[in-house]
Amino acid sequence: MQEHSDSELLSLFRDAGRKSYAFNMIVRKYQERLYWHIRKMVIVHDDADDLLQNCFMKAWKGLDNFRGESQLYTWLYRIATNEALSFLKEKKRKYFLPVVDAEAELSSNLEGDEYFDGDELQLKLQKAILCLPEKQRLVFNMRYFDEMKYEDMAQILDTSVGALKASYHHAAKKIEHMIKGD
C-alpha cells in the first residue's frame, strides 16, 4: 500500500467525505511505532493495547484542531507518552505502590510475559531500564531503541535538547553500572 505523507493525510482528513479513510491511514502508519513506545513503558501487552486505543481515540477527537504547528508524528508521540505516564501514575495511586514496588512489579511482569522474546542479557537490560525514573526511562528508550533525534524528543517531551542529552547520558551510565555490577 502506498504510504502518504503527513501533510497529504491531514488534507484528506479535513475532507469530510474522506475523514475515516484518512484516519485509518494514519493509524496504519503510526500504530507500530506508538505501540512499541508505549509497550516499553508499561511492559504488559494488554495494557499497551488499551493505551494505544486511547491514544488514537484522543487523536481522532483532537485532529480537527491540529494546526500543524508540530509534526503529526511528534504530536501523536506526545499523546502516547502522556497516556503511558498517566497510566503508570494511576496504577501507583490506585494500589498505593511506592516507587520501588512499582518497579519490582514491572520487572516481575517482564519475567512472566509470554510476549517477551529476549535473551538473558536483554532481560537484564530491560530490568535495569525499569530501575530508572520514568522520564529518564522515556528518554533512554526513545534514543537507544528508536534512535530518535534530540530535536524531535525535545518537542515531544517539551524539554530542551541540552537537558535531554544530559538525561540520556545519566541513564546510560546508570544502566551500564547496573549491568556490570549485577
Next chain:
Amino acid sequence: MDRKNPFSVPEGYFDSFPAKLAERLQKEHSASVPLKSRLWETIRPQLALAAAITAFAVIGYLGFRSFMITDDQWLSDEMITGYIEYYHYEFSEPYLLGLLEEDDFYFEDYPADAGWAEIDDPDLYIDYLYQEEVDLYLIMTEF
C-alpha cells in the same frame, strides 16, 4: 549490546488493530449521541406509521359517513324556518306591536334630552312605525 526489540505481540495484532479501533470509535460515537435523540430516532418510524394509520382511518370514516347519509337526513327548509321562528320570536311583528302597548316603552333612538311631552306626541309613534315599515293597516285594525 544488541538493540533489537525483545518484545513481541500476538499474531496478526497490527493487522486487526485498525478494525478494532474503528469499532470502538463507532461505539463511543453512538454512546455520545444524547439519549433523547436516540429515543426519537428509535420511535420516529413507529410514530410515523401510527400517524399514517390514524389519518387513513379518519379520512375513511368521514368518507363513509358522508356516503351513508341520505338526503332526507339533511335539514329541510321548513325545519330551518321553524328553528329561526322559534328562537327569534321576539323580533316578530306582533311582539313589536305588543311592546307599543307597554307603559314603560322607550324609544332608544329618541334624543336623550327630549321631554316626556314630546315623546307623548302621536306623530312620533307613526313616524317611527313608518320608518320601521310596520304594517299601518294592521295597527288600525288592532287598535
